[in-house]
Structures are given as structure tokens and as C-alpha cells.
Amino acid sequence: MDSLLIKGGTPLHGDVTVSGAKNAVLPIMAATLLTGEECVIRRVPKLSDVTFMAEILKSLGAEVKIADGTLTVRAAKLNGVGDYDLIRKMRGSICILGPLLARLHKAKVSLPGGCVIGSRPVDLHLKGIKALGAKVTIDSGYILAKAPKLIGADLFLGGRAGPTVLGTANVMMAATLAEGVTIIESAACEPEVMDVANFLNAMGAKISGIGSPTITITGVKELHGAEHDVIPDRIEAATFAIAAAATDGEVTIHGARTDHMHAVLDKLREAGVKVERKGPSLVVSRGRSLKPVDITTLPYSGFPTDCQAQMMALMMLTNGISIITERVFESRFMHVSEMARLGADIAIEGPSAIVKGGAPLSGAAVMASDLRASAALVIAGMVARGQTLVKRIYHLDRGYENIDDKLRGLGAKIERVQET
Ligand code: EPZ
Secondary structure, three states: OEEEEEEOOOOOEEEEEOOEOHHHHHHHHHHHHHOOOEEEEEOOOOOHHHHHHHHHHHHOOOEEEEEOOEEEEEOOOOOOOOOHHHHHHOHHHHHHHHHHHHHHOEEEEEOOOOEOOEOOOOHHHHHHHHHOOOEEEEEOOEEEEEOOOOEOOEEEOOEOOEOOHHHHHHHHHHHOOOEOEEEEEOOOOOHHHHHHHHHHHHOOOEEEOOOOOEEEEEOOOOOOOOEEEOOEOHHHHHHHHHHHHHOOOEEEEEOOOHHHOHHHHHHHHHOOOEEEEEOOEEEEEOOOOOOOOOEEEOOOOOEOHHHHHHHHHHHOOOOEEEEEEEOOOOOOOHHHHHHHHOOOOEEEEOOEEEEEEOOOOEOOEEEOOOHHHHHHHHHHHHHOEOEEEEEOOHHHHHHOOOHHHHHHOOOOEEEEEEOO
């Protein structure tokens, strides 16, 4: 396993370009199963999750090619029996459920199981496909779904933590080939869900209300191939903006969709970070001095849970007390104990982390636990005095394309080392 060895104290300076969004490309790859015709997806980031999903599509019988960020899929002959060792290992594979059900009228998909940020239930996914007429059984850790015919329905898809991103994508994809009209209430409004819906419409689906809590899908007989450019990754862009402020540098971020980043940019400005537009790009620097801020993570367009850990790293450097409340996942503070090893003073009270910022950070060996926690540890390591070794960075490689190359390009003293 790889680790990242970081020498702290170097402000980031220069230009970085945002890659395509992981959380859009995974469901879009699943959506290519809905047609036997060729689909061409551009701006596909080089991520291990994308490689995994490509292997899953191949195991289902699709022809898949990836070259220079362009993915070509032709799911002409689907065998419907995927590589269950792969499907079991990748939580995001749950989003093949809807497309397989719509195309083959049956699907066998692994229950995702939990992870460090929460139990990751899929009850809403199953509620949605059952509403469309699917018969669902659970057998030996797998979801077995059958539906000789999917019938459009009105359904409420909100859960205890609000809408479900992949649940909305799954039900929306299944509904594209259902008979009649489906209305999804309390649908997720994330830009990534909008990107999936726009790709489906390019394939000939009839989806309206995209980006709103009420999505209407009028079923069609079949979908055809399409081409699509994946939206830029707003979470990667935010991660680089936070890193620029944390290291007291100045970074120009190219290719971000600032209209997808209002909550994060607003919170950064409230914290005293300078965020300016330069044409289509963003220029981010620390500004005069950082101020503590309170953050509550919410479904879009609220502050994204996927930026919570990174903002915590910034607040650790800010004199004063910041309260960070996680309302989307039940246990997304795994990074707190690792941050304490760098000298952070953070107390967890229920869903909130109370960050007493300003203490100097000193480098240490820390363990990555989930994708965004790993990014936060890298940010903290770039500021901490001395050396920081972030271990198990396969978590990072799941969701950030060449993050160490991109950070080195901004002057960071960071190198990938084999873990002893
Ligand atoms: C997507 O996960 C993202 N992953 C996550 O990004 C992101 O944090 C999350 O949405 C929230 O924005 C991908 O798109 C691949 P949810 P998803 O269903 O769809 C509960 C990252 O770091 N829930 O919106 O799995 C659930 O427990 C990853 O890039 C149910 O109760 O998340 C959670 O509390 C991490 N029942 C809340 O809803 C269900 O059936 C939101 O989960 C489904 C979800």
C-alpha cells in the first residue's frame, strides 16, 4: 500500500485544473447499461473507482474502452451476472441496480455494507424500485430484484437524513424505461444527479424537474447511445481552494463550476478567505486573517458533507472556536482522532465537532480512513511543522485524480512512498 510523505510549511502557488466529477461519472457509467448502442463519456477522471466500475460493466457483458479520459461503452449483450467479488467491494456499484432492472427486468447486486462514515443503508433504493413494481429479496448479502414490467409511480424518496443521491439516480434510471409516468418527490438536487439526468435525456429519456426536489420521468420504449462531458468535480475544486487558504498560498483553479459551489465559497469568504473570479477561473488565497466559522452539512445546496473534513483542517489553523455539525452521515468524524495526532484540539459532542483552532500543528504518521478524511489529513500535513506520513492513501486514489502530482505542481513537498 502507498503512503504520502509530506513536508509541511510550503504555501501552494500556481494553477490547477479540476477533473471530471467522480460522483457524476459512476452513475453515468451505470446509465450506459440502459442501451445497446455506443455511449461516449468525456472528462472521465483517472480514479480507482472508475476502473472498478469499468471492470463491473465488462463483467456484465459490456464492451468498455478508456483512453485519455474518454470512456466508450457498448452494452449490446448483457449477461446480467456481474463479477460479484468486484460488486461486493465497491459501494457505488449499487447504481447498476436501476439500469439492470430496466434493461433486463432482473438484477443481482451486492448490499453495499457499511463503511467508516456510516451504515450506508439502501432502503430508499429498494423502496423506489418496489414502487415501480419490482419484487425484491435479499439473499446471502445480495439484492435480487425482478420486474417483468416496470410501471411508473408517484413516490416519496426522502429518508431520515433527507434525499438520497444514488437512490435518486437509481430510481430515475429505472423509471426511464418504465411504462407511464414516475414522479419522485424529495429527489436529490446535487449537480451530479443533474448530470446523470442530462445524460439520460441525451439518450432519449424524458426527464423534467432536473435539479429540483420533484423529478418527473415519462417512460419510453428504449434509449439510444449518446455522448456526454462529465461536469467538473466541485468537491475536488473545493479541496484545492481550502488547501490554498490553509497553506497561506495563492492558487488559480481552472475548470470549476462556481455555480455548483455557492455554499463552500460563501463559507470560505465568511472565514476570511479571499475568493475571486478571474474569467472562468477562481483565485483563492488566505486573505488577511482567518476567522472561525460554524458549519452544518446538509443536502445540496447546503454545505456539502464531502467538504466537512477539509474545512475542519482549515478551522484547526484558525484562532477561536468553530463548531462543525454533520447532518448527512451518522459517523463522519473518523479524521478527528488522526488530526489530534498532528496537535489539533477537537472535541466531539454528538453530531458536532468543536474545533479549538490556532494550536501549532506538528507532523506525525496518520492513517487515512475515508476519501475526504484523507484529503483533510494531506491539507493538515502540508501545514504541520516537519514531516507527516499519510498512510493507506488508496482511499485518496479512489476519488482524486493524481492528487500528489497536482499538489507537487503547486509547490507542495509531497511524495508517494511504498508503505513499509
Ligand atoms: C453520495 O453517496 C456520494 N457518493 C457521497 O460521496 C456523498 O457524501 C453522498 O452522496 C451525500 O452527498 C457517490 O455519489 C458515489 P446518500 P450516497 O444516499 O448516494 C441515508 C464521497 O466522498 N440513506 O445521499 O450513498 C444515508 O445513510 C462520497 O465522494 C438512507 O437512509 O449517499 C445518508 O445518511 C462519500 N437510505 C444519507 O441518506 C438509503 O437508502 C445520504 O446518503 C440511502 C441513503
